[in-house]
Amino acid sequence: MGNRLGAQSMRFPGRPRIYSTASIVGPKEGEGPLGGEFDQVLPDYLADQKTAEQAERQYLELAVKLAADKAHLTVDDLDLFLAGDLLNQIVSASFTARTVGRPFIGLYSACATSAAGLGLAAALVEGGFAGKVLTAASSHYQTAERQYRYPIEFNIQRKPTSQWTVTGAGAFVVGRGTMGPAITEATFGRVLDLGCKDPNDLGSAMAPAAFDTIQQHLADTNRQPAEYDLILTGDLSRVGTTMLYELCRQGNLDLTGRHQDAGVLIYGAEQGSNAGGSGCACSAVTLAGPIFRRLQAGELQRVMLVATGALFSPLSYQQGDSIPGVAQAVTIERA
Amino acid sequence: MGGRIVGSYLAAFLIGGVICVVGQLILEYTKYTPAHVIVGFTVAGAILSGLGLYEPLLKFAGGGALIPVSGFGNAVTTGIVTEAQRSGWIGLFTGAFEITGLGVTAAVLFGFLAALVAAPRNS
Numbered sequence: 001m002g003n004r005l006g007a008q009s010m011r012f013p014g015r016p017r018i019y020s021t022a023s024i025v026g027p028k029e030g031e032g033p034l035g036g037e038f039d040q041v042l043p044d045y046l047a048d049q050k051t052a053e054q055a056e057r058q059y060l061e062l063a064v065k066l067a068a069d070k071a072h073l074t075v076d077d078l079d080l081f082l083a084g085d086l087l088n089q090i091v092s093a094s095f096t097a098r099t100v101g102r103p104f105i106g107l108y109s110a111c112a113t114s115a116a117g118l119g120l121a122a123a124l125v126e127g128g129f130a131g132k133v134l135t136a137a138s139s140h141y142q143t144a145e146r147q148y149r150y151p152i153e154f155n156i157q158r159k160p161t162s163q164w165t166v167t168g169a170g171a172f173v174v175g176r177g178t179m180g181p182a183i184t185e186a187t188f189g190r191v192l193d194l195g196c197k198d199p200n201d202l203g204s205a206m207a208p209a210a211f212d213t214i215q216q217h218l219a220d221t222n223r224q225p226a227e228y229d230l231i232l233t234g235d236l237s238r239v240g241t242t243m244l245y246e247l248c249r250q251g252n253l254d255l256t257g258r259h260q261d262a263g264v265l266i267y268g269a270e271q272g273s274n275a276g277g278s279g280c281a282c283s284a285v286t287l288a289g290p291i292f293r294r295l296q297a298g299e300l301q302r303v304m305l306v307a308t309g310a311l312f313s314p315l316s317y318q319q320g321d322s323i324p325g326v327a328q329a330v331t332i333e334r335a
Numbered sequence: 336m337g338g339r340i341v342g343s344y345l346a347a348f349l350i351g352g353v354i355c356v357v358g359q360l361i362l363e364y365t366k367y368t369p370a371h372v373i374v375g376f377t378v379a380g381a382i383l384s385g386l387g388l389y390e391p392l393l394k395f396a397g398g399g400a401l402i403p404v405s406g407f408g409n410a411v412t413t414g415i416v417t418e419a420q421r422s423g424w425i426g427l428f429t430g431a432f433e434i435t436g437l438g439v440t441a442a443v444l445f446g447f448l449a450a451l452v453a454a455p456r457n458s
Binding site: 045151152153155156157159160197198200201 | 362363366368369370450455456
């Protein structure tokens with residue numbers, strides 16, 4: 001139990017490295033404020049595929065290949081592929097794993113999948129169970145709308161609290177070594193449910209989980225928020241961020257100047273995303289693109305990624321069940 | 336005469352606008368979704384029609400009360416009442432489609448035709 005840290009965290013003294021990342025996004029994300037910092041902006045939501053579901057797989061496959069390429073590896077060099085997405089039976093990840101052809105574990109932690117994957121990859125590398133792990137997550141606006149709300153053909157009016165699912169995929173190669181930013185800790189979150197029932201306001205459903213995981217991570221690591229250059233939540237959006245700050249105020253936790261939300265960063269105010277971005281890809285591409293660049297450039301020394309997920313299904317909310325939230329955190333340090 | 340026409344445009348604009356504002360307020364300030372609003376307005380139109388309140392509104396506002404989906408609810412109730420008066424209780428079942436059949440068939444037909452030639456985009 002030497003690497004157990006506090007009540008909910010683990011530490012990785014072997015400093016598993018992120019060899020490389022890949023971030024592939026759709027046109028709307030490309031037009032956003034972070035557009036220039038992603039590896040690739042595809043001009044087409046359908047990525048030359050017949051359906052949006054196939055397109056999401058295409059985005060994920062491209063990200064996986066690019067991440068491996070950038071680490072000067074082929075997919076055959078990978079010991080394990082960890083991936084997840086939002087679709088039923090996580091088909092985007094599973095079908096991509098069919099192409100990758102390496103041992104695969106499908107992950108589901110809703111939009112918190114990116115951090116769950118990074119934490120697990122780091123643990124497996126730290127423990128010597130895998131040398132090189134590729135972890136990835138994807139989401140797609142059209143597939144998420146079809147599954148969780150209405151097909152885009154229905155052209156429904158979006159609510160002010162609604163978030164816009166990020167179209168894209170982020171991938172990370174994690175392994176032993178001395179080069180690249182290191183994953184030093186992980187805090188896997190508890191599932192919290194404060195009774196939110198509105199599937200058009202997921203930010204509020206996830207904010208309590210984000211607060212809980214951040215607080216637990218700081219307690220376990222015995223750090224203050226100021227010891228992080230950035231605490232990046234996944235997709236609380238503007239509505240959820242407001243709620244997180246309120247929870248922080250009540251809990252005497254001061255995130256001032258340290259916290260950003262990927263869902264707020266990824267779209268400009270004029271892009272009509274309403275409350276902001278969401279989806280597995282939201283935190284994945286923001287970390288893999290702009291944040292990773294800043295870590296490599298030394299502009300950021302220590303980052304806490306707190307990816308947030310709303311763990312509901314279309315059936316569960318239609319039957320009147322409330323929406324549980326979870327937040328998964330990893331610490332990433334520059335070299 | 337010209338004044339009456341301008342007045343009816345104004346009434347249509349105001350009543351139609353008020354109905355839409357109510358829908359928008361529901362979307363902005365409640366948990367209800369567009370689906371709730373559509374169904375709710377249809378039912379509200381049907382109930383108001385049954386109480387004899389929608390007909391005067393139609394007379395006053397014309398298209399302003401006809402075009403929103405509450406006008407469709409009114410048409411369903413009016414159809415049922417008219418048919419029931421003409422052919423007895425069987426009219427309760429046939430009446431709903433008597434007047435609204437045109438609108439429903441047109442929606443299905445034009446929806447189908449549009450789907451043949453157009454593909455959806457992100458909206």
